[in-house]
Amino acid sequence: MATGVLLDRPDALRERLRQVPTSPGVYVMRDERTRVVYVGKAINLRNRLRTYFNPGQVLEARIATMVGKVYDFDILTCSSEQEALLLECNLIKRYRPRYNIRLRDDKNYLYMKLPRAGDFPRVYTVRKVADDGARYFGPYTNAKALRSTMKTLRRIFPYRTCSDDVFRRGRVCLDYHIKRCSGPCEGLVEPDEYHDSLEQIGVFMEGRADELTRTLQREMRVASDGREYERAARLRDRAFAVDKVAERQRVLSQAGREQDVVGLARAGGDAVVAVVTIRRGQVLGSETFELEGAADMADAEVVNGFLGQFYGNATSYPREILLPAPIEDGTVLAAWLGERRGTRVEVAIPQRGQKLELVRMAARNAEAALKQATVKKDYDAKRADALLSDLQDALGMDAVPRRIECYDISNLMGTSPVG
Numbered sequence: 001m002a003t004g005v006l007l008d009r010p011d012a013l014r015e016r017l018r019q020v021p022t023s024p025g026v027y028v029m030r031d032e033r034t035r036v037v038y039v040g041k042a043i044n045l046r047n048r049l050r051t052y053f054n055p056g057q058v059l060e061a062r063i064a065t066m067v068g069k070v071y072d073f074d075i076l077t078c079s080s081e082q083e084a085l086l087l088e089c090n091l092i093k094r095y096r097p098r099y100n101i102r103l104r105d106d107k108n109y110l111y112m113k114l115p116r117a118g119d120f121p122r123v124y125t126v127r128k129v130a131d132d133g134a135r136y137f138g139p140y141t142n143a144k145a146l147r148s149t150m151k152t153l154r155r156i157f158p159y160r161t162c163s164d165d166v167f168r169r170g171r172v173c174l175d176y177h178i179k180r181c182s183g184p185c186e187g188l189v190e191p192d193e194y195h196d197s198l199e200q201i202g203v204f205m206e207g208r209a210d211e212l213t214r215t216l217q218r219e220m221r222v223a224s225d226g227r228e229y230e231r232a233a234r235l236r237d238r239a240f241a242v243d244k245v246a247e248r249q250r251v252l253s254q255a256g257r258e259q260d261v262v263g264l265a266r267a268g269g270d271a272v273v274a275v276v277t278i279r280r281g282q283v284l285g286s287e288t289f290e291l292e293g294a295a296d297m298a299d300a301e302v303v304n305g306f307l308g309q310f311y312g313n314a315t316s317y318p319r320e321i322l323l324p325a326p327i328e329d330g331t332v333l334a335a336w337l338g339e340r341r342g343t344r345v346e347v348a349i350p351q352r353g354q355k356l357e358l359v360r361m362a363a364r365n366a367e368a369a370l371k372q373a374t375v376k377k378d379y380d381a382k383r384a385d386a387l388l389s390d391l392q393d394a395l396g397m398d399a400v401p402r403r404i405e406c407y408d409i410s411n412l413m414g415t416s417p418v419g
Helices: 010-019 045-053 061-067 081-095 143-156 191-205 209-225 229-249 299-313 330-341 353-395
Strands: 025-030 036-042 072-077 110-114 124-126 135-140 258-267 270-279 282-292 320-322 346-348 410-412 415-418
Touching: 010 045, 025 045, 025 081, 036 045, 036 081, 045 061, 045 072, 081 299, 081 330, 110 143, 110 191, 124 143, 135 143, 135 191, 135 282, 143 191, 143 229, 191 209, 209 229, 258 299, 258 353, 270 299, 270 353, 282 299, 282 353, 299 330, 320 330, 320 353, 330 346
Parallel strands: 258 320, 320 346
Antiparallel strands: 025 036, 025 072, 110 124, 110 135, 258 270, 270 282, 410 415
């Protein structure tokens, strides 16, 4: 087996580069221990890889360090740049390479799930999107904010949250009596009406509150004309509640525009990106994402690396994305999202006016989140140092412990131990 990085094996390097195709695709750089250190994409794989290993090429310090660790690389060809972008995002998420921008703790992001199967499906949060016919909304980085939103939705559109075992008992619980559930376990609501309510939640989460209000008012009039006065009253109250919540979300935005607004904040090697979601002139939310691997990268490179991973996990796609600076993959990203959305998507860098103010607002959100993350990190570091010093004193150690190994031994009634 050959030893040494590719730069130290020029004959092998030339042969490897000669075999690389000129098609679009993704390349995966590996070190001597076969660990993935970098994942990239290119419209012409051979030309892109040659730029890394060309002796006359001047590379950024970060990239030069990475190239100096490459023992070999893998090639995955694709039919288009859009396909390469998606594959690159999936591989970065899978391998979390040291020299790529990475979403920190992305496995902890939450989604709201609206199932469509069954007579009375429950609404709940999940950490992964599955291809099961359900509707998903997210990702959300703030679990508290998501649960607050779901609590508000339950007041307007009562739905069940109990487990299937509890549901099968067939008795209403406290949630029904405080109007947080419509009582499907006792047959107090028909399956069609229950699913209509879930569909209305989906319409609301998409930012189409005005459309939902009109639908509810129309149903209210039909119920009233049919002398279903109790149902008409419920629909009236629901329409009023939807309108009040939507009123708090409205901003001065171009009517009908669906936008994601991206802001960036950096301090030292730390970076946070904020994404403000606007649908039909309403701010649906602002999520902030801590990034890893941003040190020594330009702002545009950080945003570029973030967007592919973010939209790889997204459940909705805007008509327009507002960015603080131009990015390398802007055209490819717009085409990729356009395919997913089914209509054209624009990537814009505002220079003036209301759109620029929205980008500045997103940047302020990112700055606030970065400050909070810095304070938390500093506090945790100080607290950990103090605890380790106490542990050193308690155990009479010569130095502060820097490595602690823990072993969990499980038993089954005192037998069959497993470590």
